[in-house]
Amino acid sequence: MSDELAQFIFLLIKAVALPLVIILIVAFAIYFERKFAGFFQGRVGPTYLGPWGSLQSFGDVLKLISKEDLIPAKADKPVFKLAPYLVFIPAFLVMAVLPFGPVGAGQAPEFFGHRFDFVIAAGFDSGLVLFLAMGALAFYGVVLAGWASNSNYSLLGGLRAGAQMVSYELAMGFAVVGVMLMAGSLSLVDIVDAQAGDFWHWYFIPQIVGGVIFFIATLAELNRTPFDLPEAEQELVAGYLTEYSGMRWGMFYLSEYVNMIVVSGIVATLYLGGWRAPLTVLDFIPGPVWFFLKIFFLMFIYMWIRWTIFRYRYNQLMSIGWKVLLPLSLANLVVTAIVVSLVG
């Protein structure tokens, strides 16, 4: 078997398996979110379906699929139908560049004499840019959903999403540039390779400011509690989701969790060493295990934040984005640039 053919077969396997694994994780992420919410609130969460209620999400999805497909009479129908896909698909596209295990000669394991890279698009050099672009693209889905529903609450939710995006995306972009400078590459694979070694080689130590900014910005990207303004239940009923029901709503809901997994993966890749073990002696545990452990850890933090703190007002989010995060990320960028150019 030629190497090209083997790589192509591997690619197919990866491209089918990774989304499936992630969808499976999503089902359990929703279950765990509800379970954690229950524990935080002194309740038990879902208990009926499956052992300890663990199959709850499958039941929910079945229910959502079997529901009537309802489109408001005055909605902009094509856009209304398009919007969920605009949110759903970009979330999956980022997975193509996410290294979930060892990549490259000398690191990646060999199967049948051919190297198996644990990333779908191994040769893609600007994964970081793809992530930022897809994050921005997903917001079109939110804004269009708000617009196409022809409901005032949805419109306000969409507007808030737009305002939110411009206020945190700049800070997010500049925070990432720090990592880019240190690694000297935009490729997520190279960024993980630059963090080789024990956990004190990871970027969360030199890039602590950028890391915290990036993490806060991802909260806004994921529309989760202190920044869940586009769907603020107490204010806008459900924001841009108000008019959605059935599986269309389900797609928004699922893509929220897919996004959460992907963004956790990006945070882990940029700042927590990606698939690398925290200590090199622990290298006998395979990379994908570490990678998903880090993802679960970050997801738990997202859930923890969601169920404990208050929501910002949207002008407060904007002032945080422009007055605090942006200057801080610029300062972080300048300091990183100087240090990198001095040290070499």
Added chain:
Amino acid sequence: MSATPGTKAAARRAAAPPVAAPMATPPHPTLKELKERKAASRQRLRRRGDLLTISMGPQHPSTHGVFRAELDLDGEVIVAVRPEIGNLHRGVEKLCEQLTYHQVIPLTDRLDYIAGFAMNHGFCEAAEKLMGVEVPARARYLRTMTHELCRLSNHILWLGVHIMDLGTQTFFCICFRDREYVLDLLEMLTGARLTHSFARIGGVAKDLPDGFEHRCRKVIDFLPKRVAEYERIVKNNRIYHKRAKGVGIFTSEDCHTWRVTGPPLRAAGVARDLRKDEPYAAYDEVDFEVAVEYNADVYDRFLVRMKEIRESCKIIAQCLDALPDGPFLAKDVAHSLPMKADVLRDPAAMIRDFCQVFKGPSAPKGEVYRAIEVPKGEMGVYIRSEGGAKPARVRFSNPSFYHAQAVPALVEGETVADMVAIFASVDVVLGDCDR
């Protein structure tokens, strides 16, 4: 004559009186100025056709019932609000005219269903004033205690709902858990969790059940600690500070204009509390402080309510300590029901019970107004009697109505997100608002 700026400032400093400047009160525009300003901006926007009108409620998740408001929005800023009151109108006041005084009491539970006994209490105080019934000491203490339990339940629920409106659902569940202890006590005492119907004309329905005192003391020992914990969680949260401090300012002047009473008034620096000012029940015999704060914003309303929870616990403890012996219902043949235990033993009491239930009390002619301090503010009850067992007219002037109608003055110029917080902070229950 060109003095440098430095010397000018020095001269001004020298000329200034040496006394410390008085505590600066924030320059808050008067209601009239505000209204004019708002009307002008509304006109301007309306001419441009730039307002987005949204209908908030009656199914909106944070209007606390079936309150509906039409909001005119400029972006997210509320330019005008038109509250719609009356979705829950059940004709309670009209119904009262068909019922005897005893029968009205269960109806009053349905006004403010968060603090049912407080409503019973208000009506009975008014009816007793009309009929000149003397309430025995034990009943007065029991009423005070039950009323304070209702206040606890109300304020704890308020806290949960208020925090939930700012985006944290966890707190809501924690508060509900703690409110459950208070509801258990009320259930033990009155037999019902929400619709207590516990007050009677001339006293209360039942005596303390066995073991109540022990349980009650446990709860009131434990609740202040919980409140301290709540306060620690909420006060140390920067987001809460940002969302609550300086938001929804409603000065004492505005409160007088809109007849806003209770915690929002006390948060505006007015130590007005009918429990102190016009004592009823046993409030003049117990020792408590009126919680007052001065900034008149959402944050201070939170502080006032937390203080009131502590004071309520103190009042309940004192009531339990000083609970006098004696009957819990007045021995007033013409106006009050006999005690249930006597009805089953004593023929005279049985006949009296029969007369009271089937005929009703014989009230004199006249009209009375009696106001008491319920958890949400001042509740006024007006009764006009033309003699006989049924009132000719009953009017409830309940705090929620005044708080709901003050919504335009409270929220115009704020954002939608703040409207939710402010609306929750004045504490409105729609059953109380639309009667």
